[in-house]
Amino acid sequence: MSCVLTVDVGNTTTNIGLFSITRSERPSSAVEPETELLGSCILTTPDRLTTDEARIQLEQALALMPNEPIDGTILSCVVPTLTDSWRAALSFSCGVRVLVVGPGIKTGVRMNYDDPAEVGPDRIADVVAARATYGSPALAIDLGTTMNFEVIDEHGAFAGGIIAPGVALGARSLAEAAARLPIIELRAPERVIGHSTRAAMQSGVVLGEAARIDGLIDAVFEELGYSAPIVITGDGAESLAALLRHEATVDTTLTLRGLALIWQANVRHLRH
Template identity: 60%
Template sequence: MATVLALDIGNTTTRFGLLDAASPSSEVTLLGSCEVTTHTPLTTDEARIQLKQVLSELPVPQDAPLEGAILACVVPTLTDVWQRALAAVAPTRPLTVGPGLRSGIKLRFNDPSEVGPDRIADVVAARAAYGAPAVVVDLGTTTNFEAIDQTGSFYGGIIAPGVALGARSLAEAAARLPIIELRAPGRVLGRSTREAMQSGVVLGEAARIDGLLDAVLDELAGAGDKGRAGRQGDAHASRDAQADVPVILTGEHAAAIATLLRRPVIVDDALTLRGLALLWQSNQR
């Protein structure tokens, strides 16, 4: 067993995961995880105290003490803080996802350095578990789409406001609109302000994901180059190709949104953490 601590620092939440990443050929297993609110600013001492509290609660095996740590951070002001905090508890130099770290994934981006570390972890884990092509939808502060093409490359993606951010923006921008609970209403046409907002925010998010998935899968299949008004055979081929591509949902709202989508999807709550452990694995040689 090779016990690895993975940290996924997001704009809203920070997730800690303890994983068994014994060897490149073994399946990475999540041993335990916990999630806290991301605080900024944060001192190194505060981060170190938080780490010790987390490690005291996670199931670190007695016969396999912590062997390494890896960090994905989308908040630039917190990267150095968490690097120093991890260095105090990890027996080896903590790794940080970014330029210089091997991922084994070709990034088809104009500037690969712009790609968020959590998105790279998602793609690494999705390709390892579900093959290629595949599409990941990560529902957090933002709703991110990550498309993996037939060659296993990170083909491209989409970044949109997340469902909680949309609800909060409505309440902040319009004086008479309340803060709502993020759940689907019983009907599309709301009969109260709260129902109407829930329909627009929650059902609207599901409809947006459905519509974007159609376009993403169409483009991955190559149908986008032919145009949507092509021959009937092309339309059938596009639908067949779409049906074969796994769609993986992860993130805070994945399970709730998955039940509202038209197409079958896979909910994988541990995707990002497993991807971080796989990145740690591939950089040990």
């Protein structure tokens, strides 16, 4: 058994998770869902971060988790200016080589994308975890600053996806663009037809997001020619899943688990 520390730096939040992994005897490119989350922590992602600041945040996060020896670390970062700081902090605090998800990483998943280097590391992690956990085909939906659809086809390949503004970004843009509209709480209203400005905005933003997701799911399945299990992760996943017409599984650790699985797939490669 190994322990791996996973760090997913997003535009809004940074998620940290400690996993125990039972190694597979299959080739290193094989990904096995033999993981257990031992502890996790969510931080706010700042605009800028020094290596020392990243070290402080990391050590505070580790203090909230079981005191287990760390065998490896893996970093997913969609904010390029923060990558070096987090990589240096992980290397210093954990004393092990840091694997950064990017071009050349081993995933065991064929990427049917015009330029695989364009696919964000968090999206890759979602694909790996969704395929390992839910099989092929599968559809992963990640809610955050952006809303990402990741499509795994019936052959287990990454078929592509959809990127759209996230629900919080949509609400913020609406309030910023229209002077008389307020910032609203992101929750579903009691009825579709709002009887106040806030309720009307909640209907348009929250119920509208659910309707958009349902519509995109229908379009994806129509284009594929078959349906697939749906898994939702990210900010407000449970609340939004309850509003969908489609049945969906909420998996809050999907991205971090995908990072742990990618580390497992690369561990032999790192030792050479």
